[in-house]
Amino acid sequence: MNSQLVFGAYIPLASPLHRLDARAKLLMCVWYVIAVFFAYTWWTTGWLFLALLAAIYLSRIPVKMYWRGIRPFVWVIIITAAFQVLFSSGGQTYWHWGWMSITSDGLVNSLILIYRFIVIITASTVLTATTPTLQLAQAFSSLLTPLKYIHIPVDKMALMLSIALRFVPTIMTEMHQIIDAQKMRGMHFNQGGLLARLHHVLPIFIPLFVDSFQHSEELAVAMEARGYVAGAPRTQFRQLRWKGHDTIAMVLMVALTVGLVLLRTYLS
Amino acid sequence: MNVIEAHDVSFTYPGANGTALRNLDLIVKAGELLAVIGQNGSGKSTLVQLLSGLQLPSTGLINIGNTEVNDRNLASIHQQVGIVFQNPGSQFVGSTVAEDVAFGLENRQVPSDEMPAIIKRCLQVVDMWEYRHTSPATLSGGQQQRVAIASVLALQPKILILDEATSMLDPLARQQIMNLLVNLRQQGLTIIMVTHHLSEAEQADRALALNNGEVLAEGPVHAVLSQQKLVQQLELHLAPGEHLLNQLQQLGISTPDRYLTTEEAVQWLKQRLNLTQ
Numbered sequence: 001m002n003s004q005l006v007f008g009a010y011i012p013l014a015s016p017l018h019r020l021d022a023r024a025k026l027l028m029c030v031w032y033v034i035a036v037f038f039a040y041t042w043w044t045t046g047w048l049f050l051a052l053l054a055a056i057y058l059s060r061i062p063v064k065m066y067w068r069g070i071r072p073f074v075w076v077i078i079i080t081a082a083f084q085v086l087f088s089s090g091g092q093t094y095w096h097w098g099w100m101s102i103t104s105d106g107l108v109n110s111l112i113l114i115y116r117f118i119v120i121i122t123a124s125t126v127l128t129a130t131t132p133t134l135q136l137a138q139a140f141s142s143l144l145t146p147l148k149y150i151h152i153p154v155d156k157m158a159l160m161l162s163i164a165l166r167f168v169p170t171i172m173t174e175m176h177q178i179i180d181a182q183k184m185r186g187m188h189f190n191q192g193g194l195l196a197r198l199h200h201v202l203p204i205f206i207p208l209f210v211d212s213f214q215h216s217e218e219l220a221v222a223m224e225a226r227g228y229v230a231g232a233p234r235t236q237f238r239q240l241r242w243k244g245h246d247t248i249a250m251v252l253m254v255a256l257t258v259g260l261v262l263l264r265t266y267l268s
Numbered sequence: 269m270n271v272i273e274a275h276d277v278s279f280t281y282p283g284a285n286g287t288a289l290r291n292l293d294l295i296v297k298a299g300e301l302l303a304v305i306g307q308n309g310s311g312k313s314t315l316v317q318l319l320s321g322l323q324l325p326s327t328g329l330i331n332i333g334n335t336e337v338n339d340r341n342l343a344s345i346h347q348q349v350g351i352v353f354q355n356p357g358s359q360f361v362g363s364t365v366a367e368d369v370a371f372g373l374e375n376r377q378v379p380s381d382e383m384p385a386i387i388k389r390c391l392q393v394v395d396m397w398e399y400r401h402t403s404p405a406t407l408s409g410g411q412q413q414r415v416a417i418a419s420v421l422a423l424q425p426k427i428l429i430l431d432e433a434t435s436m437l438d439p440l441a442r443q444q445i446m447n448l449l450v451n452l453r454q455q456g457l458t459i460i461m462v463t464h465h466l467s468e469a470e471q472a473d474r475a476l477a478l479n480n481g482e483v484l485a486e487g488p489v490h491a492v493l494s495q496q497k498l499v500q501q502l503e504l505h506l507a508p509g510e511h512l513l514n515q516l517q518q519l520g521i522s523t524p525d526r527y528l529t530t531e532e533a534v535q536w537l538k539q540r541l542n543l544t545q
Binding site: 234 | 320322343346347349350351353355357358359360361362363364366367370371372373374375376377378379380383387401402403405419420423
């Protein structure tokens with residue numbers, strides 16, 4: 001098994017979640033993410049968190065590997081949460097300086113923000129780790145089929161999505177290599193203030209962008225050489241098949257939503 | 269039978285000052301293994317792109333089988349020519365090995381129920397069937413290139429082109445790819461291989477040496493590689509046998525004038541040392 005699970009990487013296993021139809025999983029993920037924005041009490045957030053734990057268990061992928069998926073986003077989460085704490089108002093004020101303050105509402109909002117980041121990233125990782133990217137693209141294309149009638153290039157968008165997800169692990173690996181190379185040349189990423197740290201990001205992202213453009217150019221040539229023509233009709237290796245367990249999964253999502261509504265109504 | 273005929277082909281990249289390839293004439297026969305050698309910037313990759321229809325000649329004519337390479341025939345050219353590139357990591361679209369092999373078949377609109385048999389056959393040819401459910405990103409470089417070859421073989425090309433496909437691999441993986449290519453040639457596939465390694469080029473039937481966009485030499489591989497000045501000029505990676513003979517020459521020991529493969533060099537050395545086994 002890949003020991004470097006990152007956001008977007010597919011882990012081939014024979015778990016109940018792997019067996020679900022990609023459309024069911026995509027619908028469940030989108031549904032769950034929307035539901036997350038309706039949860040802001042201990043009960044509702046806990047309810048959705050339990051559902052996520054169940055999904056993680058059913059994926060048969062160890063929890064520590066999901067943590068590896070979240071780890072690259074830790075700084076983004078911390079910085080966003082810090083802004084939320086410092087620039088939110090309302091409730092009891094604990095500290096105040098100029099236009100910055102720490103209030104009880106700000107603290108609660110930042111906690112909710114951290115929670116939402118973590119559960120959304122993890123739910124997306126459950127989806128991508130249990131679904132091959134081409135199947136995900138098929139599901140995307142299948143669910144958005146009606147948009148084809150208003151000339152939206154759904155198939156192209158689906159392939160773009162699939163390739164983007166397919167390249168996430170590659171780009172992450174290259175980013176780690178660039179960071180290691182910069183460290184070897186004396187760069188200290190953990191030193192200095194916020195601005196200094198942001199400044200350190202530049203020598204990582206410039207070579208990363210260069211590499212990414214190189215990859216995209218090479219991939220485009222390789223795809224063309226293998227007969228890909230944008231917009232041309234294609235057959236599908238994996239046929240999406242909706243089965244009984246997919247319907248059961250959707251029923252469970254309805255139950256999850258009903259539970260969320262009840263908790264919001266009676267235990268808020 | 270000629271599968272490739274190129275007459276007086278030149279190519280200049282848009283906006284470039286110099287010509288990348290000048291007045292090239294080339295004939296490749298069916299079932300032949302052609303090694304294209306030359307320094308970086310000699311025009312090897314440009315030739316590959318022209319032969320596979322990824323670029324069109326500025327002047328001159330290229331025929332693949334009976335099809336002229338032009339913008340009207342690109343689909344037919346892509347059906348006849350398969351290409352494996354240098355960087356294995358940048359060629360994969362699928363999230364599993366089987367899905368990646370299927371990508372080209374999907375583009376060709378091969379019916380879904382026919383795909384599993386084709387995928388199985390091609391992955392067995394490159395000895396990667398057991399990895400069919402594995403993510404290509406987790407494979408070694410040599411395994412990735414074998415999958416890339418399987419993905420191309422699935423499309424049943426008449427000509428397989430490898431553009432420095434072994435340059436990022438370790439010696440063992442390079443040897444595995446070479447063994448695979450020799451097997452494929454024995455099955456009748458026409459192969460064009462761009463390489464910097466003499467140990468690979470020596471396994472070809474013919475060699476084409478390019479320098480600054482022009483043909484330096486072309487002919488049977490031993491005849492081309494026996495031109496020592498040419499080999500030095502191209503700065504190729506010497507095969508172990510050739511390296512040994514060069515060292516002996518520097519010590520003043522006379523060695524054969526013609527190019528010897530590593531096996532031939534070993535035989536020659538055994539005779540010189542009067543070894544019977």
